[in-house]
Amino acid sequence: MKHMKKKEIFCISLTVLMVFLSSSLFAKDFISLGSGDPGGTWYHIGNGISKVLNDHNRGWKMAPEATAGGTENLRRVARGELDLGITHITDLLGNLKQKQVSPNDFRLLMAAHVSIAHFVVLKNSRFGRDDLAKIMTKGIRIGAGEPGSAIGGIVKTFFTAYGLKLEDAKVAYISQSEQVNAIKDGVIEVAALGSGLPVPAAMDLATTKGIHIINIPDDVVDKLRALSPVFVKYVIPPGVYPGVDKSVNTFGIPAYLIVKKDLDEETVYKITKGILEYNKEIAKIHRAGLEYNTKDAFNYMETLLKLGCNFHPGAIRYYKEKGLWKN
Numbered sequence: 257m258k259h260m261k262k263k264e265i266f267c268i269s270l271t272v273l274m275v276f277l278s279s280s281l282f283a284k285d286f287i288s289l290g291s292g293d294p295g296g297t298w299y300h301i302g303n304g305i306s307k308v309l310n311d312h313n314r315g316w317k318m319a320p321e322a323t324a325g326g327t328e329n330l331r332r333v334a335r336g337e338l339d340l341g342i343t344h345i346t347d348l349l350g351n352l353k354q355k356q357v358s359p360n361d362f363r364l365l366m367a368a369h370v371s372i373a374h375f376v377v378l379k380n381s382r383f384g385r386d387d388l389a390k391i392m393t394k395g396i397r398i399g400a401g402e403p404g405s406a407i408g409g410i411v412k413t414f415f416t417a418y419g420l421k422l423e424d425a426k427v428a429y430i431s432q433s434e435q436v437n438a439i440k441d442g443v444i445e446v447a448a449l450g451s452g453l454p455v456p457a458a459m460d461l462a463t464t465k466g467i468h469i470i471n472i473p474d475d476v477v478d479k480l481r482a483l484s485p486v487f488v489k490y491v492i493p494p495g496v497y498p499g500v501d502k503s504v505n506t507f508g509i510p511a512y513l514i515v516k517k518d519l520d521e522e523t524v525y526k527i528t529k530g531i532l533e534y535n536k537e538i539a540k541i542h543r544a545g546l547e548y549n550t551k552d553a554f555n556y557m558e559t560l561l562k563l564g565c566n567f568h569p570g571a572i573r574y575y576k577e578k579g580l581w582k583n
Contacts, residue, residue, distance in 0.1 A: 326511070396446060
């Protein structure tokens, strides 16, 4: 009986040890990716990247995390709370200027898809696609993203270009998915949305209510670029959204995938390789996945490199292997 008890104690101890070891390994091999609001493209791209990397790698698992967007992702990657994150150039420049992060707090992985600004009204609203001047007036009810989001920064800059302040409008600081319900309920008249094409929140409204995407003339984009050169001109082609059968002039801002600086080189190498070599599979989750490719991996990097931001050694290893690294 005494012998049996010792044997049972040994078995229980061994089981506990195995559980502890397996949980420790799981924690070590779990890769987190900060994406964005479920109403935006980042969240869907995060799901696509995670699925592809999980399908083609062994030894670790990646899971996307819904977040408030680029500023949260940047700060949490810098603090080591997230392994990877998507962030905009505006988030990077703003946080570096405010010294919320330093260039040495994170590493660059690659350029992400350009985030395309959509100012959306319902088809049956008092505004049409060419009524920008009517929209940019005092008292307009407009969504502006969550506090600290890139959407909020875009709306603020847009108002400045028109000689207005956000205080002149009735601004709802709510996420893109929340703006969908707010515009349907008449709480706001204009939804400020953005990310890679198609933006899920805009697609939701297009398929359920019908929409106009407001046309932004080139001279207005030029004013925006004078205030912030990070903006780039963009044309949304016809047919991306149901019922939007004409091209729409607008603008976008570059985005990036960044990585925790002390994530090990082999893991970052595999992540870089997996994203760039299986981008067509990512595009099955969201078409913006096609923008993650070797041709565009270094897009819009000059400003960040001049500020002292650096690529992760694991990413550099892959780029050298493919003959893409010039330094």
